[in-house]
Amino acid sequence: MKRIGVLTSGGDAPGMNAAIRAVVRKGIYHGLELYGIKYGFQGLMEGNIEKMEIGSVGDIIQRGGTALFSARSEEFKTDEGQQxxxxxxxxxxxxxxxxxxxDGSFRGAEALTKKGFPCIGIPATIDNDITGTDFTIGFDTALNTVIEAIDKIRDTATSHERTYIIEVMGRDAGDLALWAGLAGGAESIIIPEKKEDFQDIIDRLKRGHERGKKHSIILLAEGVGSGFDYGEKIEKETKLETRVTVLGYIQRGGSPSATDRVLASRLGGRAIELLMDGKAGRMVGIENNRLVDYAFNDIFNGSNTIHDEMYRLSKELSI
Structure with a gap:
């Protein structure tokens, strides 16, 4: 194998540029030619491809987003588009x-692999919802963004003695809400993976108010429902002034953390090694700080699970 391409697809995540840099420089180190494909699979179909040199990825390791840009493509899902x-x-x-x-990007990579074109996937999403890896690129940076927001909101919540609901991203995955809620000292964490008793949330808020607690913070994963709907119900049940903050796309931006830069660099380098070893149709990940790789089919058939011990602990600490 002499020429390898690299693209980013789907939602952007801090650390994607560090992964691009690792793929390009690792490949060049081993004497390969590297080609950057802009705008994901859409750009691939259109031939938006250019050769990359060492300098092509200079000074991007600290940048958020993706230097190769990203786009979603319905056409690529068809046989014609893949051809x-x-x-x-x-x-x-x-x-x-x-x-x-x-996940969607890997399904595209799997389709190409089945047509005889070898692909390797690198997991990059702030949702941390990919089976086969403890962490995905972008999760740690987004987590710290949420924690910073919690700390600031707590200041104003205390000043006005209010309950605040903070809605975070994650679709059907609650990792971001769980980790941020535990790190930020939230009173309740509402995530898709766990059926939270609404009355339990109300009782916890009332107990805190009765013992003189001046404010409360609730973390809500967007996949569960609207923060504003929860806010209305909570204020009606508790008579406590309640405000809602939806963090939205601020969670996807920003300079990647050191943890995400190192993770992206390790995964990017390993992806090149797998292709050089003749491997295809696999995703590289990290488990217990060791690099691993799994077939795409194993990733698709697996299910993302929440950290039960952390969830129990969050409830025990929010008494």
């Missing part, structure tokens, strides 16, 4: 592809 992508790869002489993204 157009393969034609472009063959046109540029690219023999392997590194795909940086989440």
């Amino acid at each position: 157009k992508a393969i034609e472009q790869l063959e046109k540029f002489g690219i023999e392997g592809l590194v795909v940086i993204g989440g």
